[in-house]
Amino acid sequence: MSYDRDAVPANLPGLRLLPWEGEGGKPCFLSADGTDGTGGVLSRLADEIEAEQLCDGAEVLKGAVAVLDDGRAGEHALRRALRATTQAFGNVLRVADSRGARLPVTECAHEADLRRG
Numbered sequence: 001m002s003y004d005r006d007a008v009p010a011n012l013p014g015l016r017l018l019p020w021e022g023e024g025g026k027p028c029f030l031s032a033d034g035t036d037g038t039g040g041v042l043s044r045l046a047d048e049i050e051a052e053q054l055c056d057g058a059e060v061l062k063g064a065v066a067v068l069d070d071g072r073a074g075e076h077a078l079r080r081a082l083r084a085t086t087q088a089f090g091n092v093l094r095v096a097d098s099r100g101a102r103l104p105v106t107e108c109a110h111e112a113d114l115r116r117g
Contacts, residue, residue: 003090005097017098019049053091060088
């Protein structure tokens, strides 16, 4: 699974970006209009998976730092660490985008977005 921010439509009110992909790697969304979007079974499952992804990201970071600090680490170890790091980073970006999209928009933030384009 890899996360491509450009493949996810920006600002979809009432929809939560889920921490998994659908068919063909397409993003999955949950409607926040119903019970499930605000505390239902799927929403809680998504919360748990996001928490696991963030913990996994912290562990992968520690491992990558250890490989980088090891002057004897070979190309295979570096590639493996980089692959794990990019996967974890993609998951963390997805969590950040999902959670950020659910934050309330303040009037100042909305006006700043309008000025930017």
